[in-house]
Amino acid sequence: MSRIDIEDLTKEYGRTRAVDQLTCRIEPGRVTGFLGPNGAGKSTTMRLVLGLDRPTSGTATVGGRPYAMVHEPLRTVGALLDAQAANGSRTARDHLRFLAVSNRIPARRIDEVLQDTGLATAAGRRIRTFSLGMRQRLGIAAALLGDPPVLMLDEPTNGLDPEGIVWMRQLLRRLAREGRTVLVSSHLMNETATFADHLVVLGRGRLLADTPMRDFIEQHSQARVRVRAGDPARLRATLITEGYPVVADDDGGWVVEGARAEQIGAIAAREGIPVLELVELRASLEQAYLALTTDETEFAAAPHTSPTTPQEV
Numbered sequence: 001m002s003r004i005d006i007e008d009l010t011k012e013y014g015r016t017r018a019v020d021q022l023t024c025r026i027e028p029g030r031v032t033g034f035l036g037p038n039g040a041g042k043s044t045t046m047r048l049v050l051g052l053d054r055p056t057s058g059t060a061t062v063g064g065r066p067y068a069m070v071h072e073p074l075r076t077v078g079a080l081l082d083a084q085a086a087n088g089s090r091t092a093r094d095h096l097r098f099l100a101v102s103n104r105i106p107a108r109r110i111d112e113v114l115q116d117t118g119l120a121t122a123a124g125r126r127i128r129t130f131s132l133g134m135r136q137r138l139g140i141a142a143a144l145l146g147d148p149p150v151l152m153l154d155e156p157t158n159g160l161d162p163e164g165i166v167w168m169r170q171l172l173r174r175l176a177r178e179g180r181t182v183l184v185s186s187h188l189m190n191e192t193a194t195f196a197d198h199l200v201v202l203g204r205g206r207l208l209a210d211t212p213m214r215d216f217i218e219q220h221s222q223a224r225v226r227v228r229a230g231d232p233a234r235l236r237a238t239l240i241t242e243g244y245p246v247v248a249d250d251d252g253g254w255v256v257e258g259a260r261a262e263q264i265g266a267i268a269a270r271e272g273i274p275v276l277e278l279v280e281l282r283a284s285l286e287q288a289y290l291a292l293t294t295d296e297t298e299f300a301a302a303p304h305t306s307p308t309t310p311q312e313v
């Protein structure tokens, strides 16, 4: 049992409601992407789950227990919250050794996680000489040290180079395949789309979505179809008559908004227009996310109103 259960969780800092009656479950065996605009309450939620802050009301448990009551916590939850927090005057190996001893974790795990995170050759260096990406890898090494069934990682790809990002993606997928509970916050939508199975989205502390990623994209984006036909002008005219907005594509095709492939295929067949290509265009996670969260953003730049700026219609 390694589920994270969040029940009616609220956290207020003075007059700010950082987390607002949040209820959700983070299930094992999949990667859950934890999304939301700046200040939405993601880090606060993670801190509450880890007992680093006390909720104003509500509960958060891991495997049915509040984190504070978990015995040898590093063996239960591996967390990466602030990769800068490690003591810079220690070497990477000493940092991990300190954590291992205080959680009765066998010393061999230190070498294993140093290998796993690509830090074996830097193990004897002081942490203050580490780059942001290396600190991030060390944070992951610490999270993996106790071989925990639950992992909570706040922006784990922060500072990683492209090779590091690919490595992180594969690591997250592997951890989920092994049956662990993996909660990962990120601002990088394209990145999240490559590793998450499920999404929990917050806006101003409230739950906006708790859904499989595929459903999320479908629910928060419009269907669109790209079609290329033998008689493009006639197809366009017919589609417009039928009430579909049609936009020219780069290579002589049309993009039809708010339509499914079978609808456009049926119209073309009825008119006897040969179809050369017919594809449903999937929206990206980023488009779906922006459609959901535009109104939930606490900190947004003022819109740019220069008359020379092309406006989307």
Ligand SMILES: Nc1ncnc2c1ncn2[C@@H]1O[C@H](COP(=O)(O)OP(=O)(O)OP(=O)(O)O)[C@@H](O)[C@H]1O
Pocket (backbone or CB within 6 Å): 013, 016, 017, 018, 036, 037, 038, 039, 040, 041, 042, 043, 044, 045
């Ligand atoms: N210790 C604190 N004291 C006062 N206010 C806080 C504290 N921690 C967080 N907040 C406030 O709570 C709200 C939620 O912040 P939080 O850091 O949890 O959001 P987030 O979703 O993690 O944001 P980001 O994506 O920017 O990391 C914000 O308005 C923030 O200013």
